[in-house]
Amino acid sequence: MNAAQPIVLHARGDTELARRLRKAVAGSVLFDAASRGRYSTDASIYQIEPLGVLVPSNDDDVAAAMDVCRELRVPVLARGAGSSQCGQTVGAALVIDHSKHIRRVLDFDRDAMTVTVEPGLVLDALNAYLRPHGLWFPVDVSTSAQATLGGMAGNNSCGSRSIAYGNMVHNVCAIDARLADGTTARFGTAAEMAGAPPRVRELVGRLAAIGARERDAIEANVPKVMRRVGGYNVDVFHPQSERPYTRDGTLNYAHLLVGSEGTLAWTRSLTLQLARLPAHRALGVVNFPSLYRAMECAQSIVKLAPSAVELVDRTMIGLARGNPAFRPIVDGALIGEPEAILLTEFIGDSSDAPARKLDDLVALMADLGLPGSVVRMTDAGAQKALWDVRKAGLNIMMSMRGDGKPVSFIEDCAVPLEHLAQYVDRLTQVFAKHGTRGTWYAHASVGTLHVRPILDMRRDGAAKMRAIAEEASAMVREYKGAYSGEHGDGLVRSEWVAWQFGPRLARAFDEVKDLFDPDRLMNPGKIVRPTKMDDASLFRYPPGYRTLPLATALDWSAWNVDNDPVTDTLTAPGTGGDPAGGFAKAVEMCNNNGHCRKFDAGTMCPSYRVTRDEEHLTRGRANTLRLALAGRFGDDFASEPVRAALDLCVSCKGCRRDCPTGVDMAKMKIEFLYHWQRAHGLPLKDRAIASMPRWAPWAARLPWLANLRDTMPGAAQLSEAIAGLSAKRTLPRFRRDAFLRDGALPQDSAADAVLFVDTFTNYFEPDNARAALDVLQAAGYRVHVARPSAQDAEPSRPLCCGRTFLAGGLVDDAKREARRMLAALGPHVERGATVVGLEPSCLLTLRDEFLSMGFGEAAQRLSQQALLVEEFLARESRAGRLRLPLARLPQKRALVHGHCHQKAFDAIAPTLAVLKLVPDLAVDAIESSCCGMAGSFGYEAAHYDVSMRMAELALLPAVRAAAADTLIVADGTSCRHQIADGTRANGRRQAMHAVQVLARAVRAARSNEGATR
Ligand SMILES: Cc1cc2nc3c(=O)[nH]c(=O)nc-3n(C[C@H](O)[C@H](O)[C@H](O)COP(=O)(O)OP(=O)(O)OC[C@H]3O[C@@H](n4cnc5c(N)ncnc54)[C@H](O)[C@@H]3O)c2cc1C
C-alpha cells in the first residue's frame, strides 16, 4: 500500500469494518448514507464522505475501534464539534466523534490551577464548571459554545485575548495520548517522558534527534510571530515563538501534539493550565478616520499591555447599525463616522488599574495625533453589549445570500504589527484586482486580521482562491509572518506547509509523522502529503453543482438571488437560478459552523440538547436536506433520511433566531412535510390533528364525547395502540363554553384592537380570551372580536391561522385558512387597527408563515400590525398611552416561561415588561429552551420521552423549585399543559397566560376602588 494515499475501502470492506466495529464497541456505529453525508463536511469549503462514523461510548470504544482500523488498515479521523475552517475533520476515514460521550472533567487542582479533561468537553462547559472557583481556561475562541478541548488542542486554537494568554500550545500542560499502534502514554515534560513505555521513549529520542539536526532550519524557517499554527511544532526544541511555549523555557512533548490536527495521535485527555478570572475590565473604543491609521496605531496600543485589541471596520459598523437592537450600542461607541474602531480591553484585579490604562490610552491617542478619539466604557453591561455586537457583525457577514460566499483560506495570516497597515492595504488591492472584496475584523493585537474574500466556488472561485492565496502568501513571506495564524492547515493549507517551512523542515515533518504513525492511519492528507487546496473534487459545491428541481409549497424566492461581491448588491428575488425556487439556497445557508451545538441560553436546538446526535441538530438537518436536494438519496426529495432527521425537530424556530446565518428549520420542515405527505400520504391521526380547527366546533357541542378518551377507562391505552397518542398524557379538554359562542361579543368597525381568538384558546381555555377582552377594555381600548368576513364560505366556523395544517405539511389547507384571515382582518388592518392575539404559535404565524404563502402586500401589512396582547400593551405603555388600572396581588413573584416562538420573535421582553406593571410583583424569566410539547409532538407516544427530557433540561426543575405562591406564567397552551403534566407527581403546578395575571390585577384594582367608594 502507498502510505501517502488515503485508503478507500470498497463496499465489501465497509461492511467488514462496520461488522467488526459493531462487535467491538458499545457506541453507535453509523454507516448509512445519511450519517456518512452528515459527517462529510465541517466549516470549510470541502466535502469528503467518510467510510463510516463511530460515536464511542467511552475511551475503551476508541481503543477497540483503533485496533480494528489498524487490522483493516483503515484511517481514523478524530472529531469534536467539527467546526474547523480548513477541512481538518473531513476525510475518507472512520470518523470518531467524541463530543457526545467523552467529555468528563477528570481532575481539578484548584491550588495548582490545572484541570484534566476528556477531549469532548466543550470550552463553555469547562468555563461554567470553573467560574465558581474564580478561574477560567482563557483560550477564548469565538466558537467557545461548541469547540471541544480536544479539537482546540488539535488545531492549536487561539482566542481574542491571546495577546494576554497565548494560544492552546501555551496553555496545555500534558496530553494523555494513544498512538496508532495502540500504545498509550502521557506526553509532557522531559521528566514525565522518562516513565513512558519503551516505544514512546524511543520515539521521543528520535524526535529529539530530528530537533537537534534541524536546529538551523527551525531557526531560519519557523515564523517568529506568536500566532503561528501551521506545520508541526518542531520549535519545541528551539523556541521561536515570541511567547515561549512554557513559562520556564523547558521542553514539553505535549506541545508537539498540539496543532497536529489528529495526524499523530488520539488525545485521550488533556491537562490544562488555568488563569484567574479578571476581577475588573475596562474597554476603550478608539475611533479612526481610516482603516490604515487603525492598523498603524495598533503597534503602539499593544505596548500598553491590553488583554485584547479587536478591529471592527466600516462595513461591520454599518451592518451593526442597520440592526435596531444594536444601533444604540454601536452609536454609544462612535465619535462621528469612523472608518474603523479598535476595541481595546484592559484587565486588572482592582478597578483602578484598568481605569488608569484607559487614561494612558487616551493620552497615547492624543500623542498619535488623534485627540478625543477614545470612548471609555467601564460599565460591564455596556462592554458585553459591544462585544456581542462585534460577534453579531461577523454573523451578519456570514449570512450573505447567493452563491458567492465569504471563503476562509487566508483568513488568519499573521504579520508583525509594524507591517499590518501595509498588508491590509495591499491585500485590499489584490481583492479588487480579482473582482471581489473582504471585510476586516478581529485580532489586531497579534497581527491576525480576519478577512474572507467573497468567492463563488461553483464558478470561478477556485481559480481566484489560488491567485489570491499566491499574492497573499508572497506578502506574508515578505513581512516574515505566518501563513496560518489561527485556523491550522487541514485541506486548504497543508499544501502550503512546505512553502512556509521550506523543503528541509517539510521532510522533517514527514519523519515526525512516520515516527508516530508509520502506517499513516491518523487523519491522512493533513499537514504532510496533502492534496491541492483547489482540488474541486473535494469541494462541497464543485463547479457544475446541481440540485433537484422542486415545486415548492412556500415562497423561498428571497434566497433565490445572486450577489455582486464588489457592490454588495443582490439581484431581484427569484433570479438566482435555483431549480428548487430558492429552497436549496436557503438550505445551503448553513455553513457548518456548529453554533447550534450550544447549550447556553437561547432556544436552539432542543432536540440536540437532549440527544447530542448530529442527526438531531440544526446543522445535521440542514446537511441532510442539502444532500437530499443534491440527489444523494435518490431522485425523490421526500426521502426517509430527511424524514428521520426532521422527526425530532420541534419546530421551535430557535434556529431562525439563534443561527448566525438564519437557517429556519421550522419552515424547512413544513416544506419537507408538504412533499412527504404528497408522496406518502398522512396517517389518519396526523390528518385528524391537522384538521382540528375544522371539526372542533362539533367537538365543543358534545364535549363529553370529545373528552371521552380521558374519562373512559382504557380509552387512553387504546388511543396509544391505535393512534400513537401517549397514554401517559391527558389531552386538552374541549369546553362547551367556547369563547366565540358567547352571545354579545363586541363588534366595532372603528376598534383600536381586533382580538383574534385562536382555536386552542377558544375551545380549551376560553377564559384567557375573556381575560384579554377584560384587560383591553379596562385600559379603555375599543375592541372588535375577529369573525369571518361576510363573504366567507364557512361564516360560522371561527377563523384559524392554519398552524395545525402547517405542522402536518398541509400547506394548501393552511393557505385556505390564511385567505379567510386576510379577508376578515384586511379591512381593519387597512384602517390602522392592531390585530391582537393570545397564543404565540398562532398569532406569530401571521408574522411569519403568512409571508411565505404568496399573499404579497396584504400579508405584509397584516404582519406589521399583528401583536401578542402583551406586545400591544407594552407598545402602548412605551408610548405613554396605557391607562390600565392594576393593583397588587397576593402573590409577590411571577416566573415566566417564554414560548419558543415568542423568543424567536423577541416577544418575551414585552411580556416581562407588562407583568412588571403590576405593583410589587417581581418578574423573572426562566432560562429555558423549548418546553418539549411543541403542538402535538409531546402527545405522541413515540416522542413522549424526548418531550419530557426537553422539559427536564431547565423548565420543570425551575418550576418545581419555585415557591408555592409564585405565579407560573406561560403563554403557550402546550407549555402550560407540559408544566401541569411534568409536575403531576409533585403537587401539580398550573401555569397561566400572562393576560390572566393582568386580569387578576385589574379585578383587584376594581375591588379596591369599590372598597374605597
Ligand atoms: C465561525 C467560526 C469562528 C471561529 N473562531 C475561531 C477562533 O476564534 N479561534 C480559533 O482558533 N479557531 C476558531 N475557529 C476554528 C475552530 O472553531 C476551532 O479550531 C475549534 O477549536 C475547533 O474545535 P472542534 O471541537 O470543532 O474541533 P474539530 O474541528 O472537531 O477538530 C479539530 C482538529 O482536532 C483534531 N482532533 C479533535 N479531537 C481530537 C482527539 N481527541 N485527538 C486527536 N485529534 C483530535 C481533529 O482531527 C481536527 O484535526 C472558528 C471557526 C468558525 C466556524
Ligand code: SF4
Ligand atoms: S444551522 Fe446555523 S448554527 Fe447550525 S451549523 Fe448551520 S449555520 Fe451554524
Ligand code: SF4
Ligand atoms: S426548529 Fe428548533 S428543534 Fe428544529 S432545528 Fe431549529 S432549533 Fe432545532
